[in-house]
Amino acid sequence: MKEITEFEVSIFEGKRAWYELLLAAVFYSAFIYMVTLTVYYGFIEKSVQIFIRAFVTLLLCGTYSIVYGLRFSATKNLLIDVDTNLIVSRYVVGPFSYDVKSKVTEFEYVSFYEDRYGCFGTNLWYVKNKHYKMYSFENKESAYQFALDISNKLNIDLLDATEKGNFQWIEKQNLK
Incomplete structure (x- = not known):
């Protein structure tokens, strides 16, 4: 069973603006498009030359797209527990979150x-x-x-x- 912790100080960055979420959606869509092309030419069409080009494009532009998609959609929440002197940085992207704990x-x-x-x-x-x-x-x-x-x-x-x-x-x- 998961232990529920009460935090003395909770700071939430808030929601992103609509235009930031729109930009994030564009970057995520570009990444998914590049992955789809790479899989199509690698496994369905089986064209080695086009697959290599698509894979290089995925590595170069896909990395750019996923990083900027995260940059425009992620929020940071800060939780501080005074009793145990614990700082939790919670990075949230949609329904997913990642905690970084500092004692x-x-x-x-x-x-x-x-x-x-x-x-x-x-x-x-x-x-x-x-x-x-x-x-x-x-x-x-x-x-x-x-x-x-x-x-x-x-x-x-x-x-x-x-x-x-x-x-x-x-x-x-x-x-x-």
Whole structure:
């Protein structure tokens, strides 16, 4: 029997936009078409020269299609169990999901920062310099609000690392 675990913090990315799902469907369809052609020319028509071309096309373009299909259809959910200090990253594509579990000793603080591309990311730090990359955001306010919510739920400190070399601890008592 499967054990049901209650998670203290559950963060769901949400659903994809309709145009992302449409693009994913196009990429998946292209992949299925290439697989069908490869099987047809390899086993039904038995044309070696065309089979080799179809197989090479499947390897090159099929890999591209399946990767971008996953990129446009996958969502990431983050589950944190405070009692056992377990972080579960759940990647979901339609009805299928894949869990990546990370066991940590103790959560230390949450930080938000600006990367070299102008996006804002959030990290959950544990055991001195080890961290878990959570999400990226388009603007600073969204990253700040997300990091603040996580730090409040986990009852840990919050670090503003948006300015390189000028890190600032944020006092949460003044924000309430």
